[in-house]
Amino acid sequence: MHALDVLGDPVRRRILELLAAGERSSGEVSTVIRSEFGISQPAVSQHLRVLREGGFASVRAEGTRRLYAVEAAPLREVDRWLDQFRGFWEQRLDALGTELARGKRQRRLDQGRGGDSRTGEET
Amino acid sequence: MHALDVLGDPVRRRILELLAAGERSSGEVSTVIRSEFGISQPAVSQHLRVLREGGFASVRAEGTRRLYAVEAAPLREVDRWLDQFRGFWEQRLDALGTELARGKRQRRLDQGRGGDSRTGEET
DNA sequence: AACGAATTTAAGCGTTGACTTATATAAGCG
DNA sequence: CGCTTATATAAGTCAACGCTTAAATTCGTT
Numbered sequence: 377m378h379a380l381d382v383l384g385d386p387v388r389r390r391i392l393e394l395l396a397a398g399e400r401s402s403g404e405v406s407t408v409i410r411s412e413f414g415i416s417q418p419a420v421s422q423h424l425r426v427l428r429e430g431g432f433a434s435v436r437a438e439g440t441r442r443l444y445a446v447e448a449a450p451l452r453e454v455d456r457w458l459d460q461f462r463g464f465w466e467q468r469l470d471a472l473g474t475e476l477a478r479g480k481r482q483r484r485l486d487q488g489r490g491g492d493s494r495t496g497e498e499t
Numbered sequence: 500m501h502a503l504d505v506l507g508d509p510v511r512r513r514i515l516e517l518l519a520a521g522e523r524s525s526g527e528v529s530t531v532i533r534s535e536f537g538i539s540q541p542a543v544s545q546h547l548r549v550l551r552e553g554g555f556a557s558v559r560a561e562g563t564r565r566l567y568a569v570e571a572a573p574l575r576e577v578d579r580w581l582d583q584f585r586g587f588w589e590q591r592l593d594a595l596g597t598e599l600a601r602g603k604r605q606r607r608l609d610q611g612r613g614g615d616s617r618t619g620e621e622t
Numbered sequence: 623a624a625c626g627a628a629t630t631t632a633a634g635c636g637t638t639g640a641c642t643t644a645t646a647t648a649a650g651c652g
Numbered sequence: 653c654g655c656t657t658a659t660a661t662a663a664g665t666c667a668a669c670g671c672t673t674a675a676a677t678t679c680g681t682t
Contacts, residue, residue: 389501392584403657403658451584454577524629525629541629542672544631563679
């Protein structure tokens with residue numbers, strides 16, 4: 377199962393956002409998600425399982441609590457997948473100053489928009 | 500509909516990969532996808548519609564052909580969403596030389612893993 | 623104007639997947 | 653030990669989504 381399949385769910389994305397702020401117990405996550413999405417505790421637990429099995433989160437037992445934490449690998453994989461599209465905004469838009477003004481992130485564009493193979497070139 | 504919902508489908512991801520190499524007509528895309536996934540031409544057309552409506556692709560008419568091209572905005576949005584997780588690999592792993600050896604992409608980590616709010620710190 | 627190619631839209635169907643309720647597991651505690 | 657708390661699993665239901673076939677649209681061609 378591809379990483380992006382797992383991220384194709386708003387609840388799971390939100391859970392990851394919570395975990396990004398630091399380790400959280402299943403119960404803590406459930407409380408928040410429950411109030412935000414109005415779903416049951418088992419539903420949250422099932423999402424946690426998907427995240428676990430997808431490698432997005434790791435668990436650590438502490439007493440009867442299960443402490444979840446973000447695991448980087450699949451997210452990095454998504455980031456890599458995006459690489460092939462980076463050329464579409466790294467230039468072209470900073471002409472308008474849009475991106476640089478906002479993100480302030482700076483990358484070296486080394487592979488930038490590899491050559492076309494068959495059809496026409498764009499723009 | 501969130502950008503990541505749209506990317507939660509292998510066919511749509513593959514279509515975007517094709518478009519990343521340059522403008523392609525609906526028919527050209529269909530041919531490739533069809534051979535790779537074994538689905539019908541209308542099925543491909545429907546995926547193209549989702550990409551269109553999600554802002555991932557733009558269309559340009561040329562005679563009876565429709566030429567599709569990648570549109571950056573939603574992909575950039577995904578990239579931004581990933582920002583909150585970047586801290587989980589930008590350090591910690593380049594100690595192993597893994598990332599730097601591979602991606603060769605260099606970012607300035609200006610916001611890196613914002614402080615925890617409630618529970619424990621990780622690691 | 624009729625025909626054919628390229629593409630989209632419409633309608634219907636089947637499967638996947640997210641949810642619910644109910645139950646199991648397991649640790650803390652009186 | 654039995655009870656409660658924390659969490660996971662099981663089983664079943666329902667809706668969303670992706671696919672198919674069929675029809676509509678649009679342009680180019682003779």
